[in-house]
Amino acid sequence: MQLDFNVMRIFVLFVFCYLFLSCEKSAIEEEQSYEMIVEGGINTLYKEQYIQLKRLNISSKGSRTEGIAAAKVTVSNGAAIIVFEDLGDGLYKAELPSVSDRADSLFRLKIESNGKVYEAQDQLLSIVPIEKSFIPVEKTDAHKNWRVKVSTYLFGMRSSNKWLIMPQKAFSDESITVFKAPYSYSFKSGAPNVLNSLLASSYTYEMNKKDSLIITKFAVSPRYAKFLYNLFQETKWKGLLSAVPANVQGNISGNALGYFYVMNGIEKTVPMKNIRNSK
Known part of the structure; x- marks a missing residue:
């Protein structure tokens, strides 16, 4: 009985410390x-x-x-x-x-x-050339059209790059102007957790079989690549809403x-x- 009482005391102390630190962190972030x-x-x-x-x-x-x-x-x-x-x-x-x-x-x-x-x-x-052997996009047959799937995140690549892949008919400089273009990212660094569902993250287009894609590849500095990778971990990987x-x-x-x-x-x-x- 004495052992159970000591275990309970430790548990209560742990919960108190956790709540205290959580409240302190929240207060700092809010201000x-x-x-x-x-x-x-x-x-x-x-x-x-x-x-x-x-x-x-x-x-x-x-x-x-x-x-x-x-x-x-x-x-x-x-x-x-x-x-x-x-x-x-x-x-x-x-x-x-x-x-x-x-x-x-x-x-x-x-x-x-x-x-x-x-x-x-x-x-x-x-500038790094676009290689036919590696473009982060694939297609599936959708009767009269193609369904195009663009991977959002790729890891363990030879270089870190930023991509913009859009149907030719939908491409507009306005997306660039208002910072809402659907970018994809390829990183030299490996994925933080190979089991995470975000590895399958993608977006899709349905296109006519005679249409074309505009594929744009951007060379980014190592420091910017690190920033994007860390940003991905904080806002996507850890699921933070901040x-x-x-x-x-x-x-x-x-x-x-x-x-x-x-x-x-x-x-x-x-x-x-x-x-x-x-x-």
């Missing part, structure tokens, strides 16, 4: 406040470039974001300074000069807002979240007949 969230960067495949600046406040009443206006946003690569225009609601736009000879160079972001300066940098890597993945470290200085990226891209139109069949 977090960040001056800025940075999304976007430089994508050499497109002439128009977009960077979005938001302010995030988290309190016991919930989270709220709002665009940051009147900021001075510039990007430099040693050869030129790219000045971004404020379009409103925290969205900034610029036109990209030719950077074909700037592979492996550093691009530096500078944001001046409310008397403070935020900086970041990322490296532009050489708007602020606290363990994901970006490259923006100061009290800011996000990652300023620089990507080289290559685009290819592939007829449906050349897309591999599902096994």
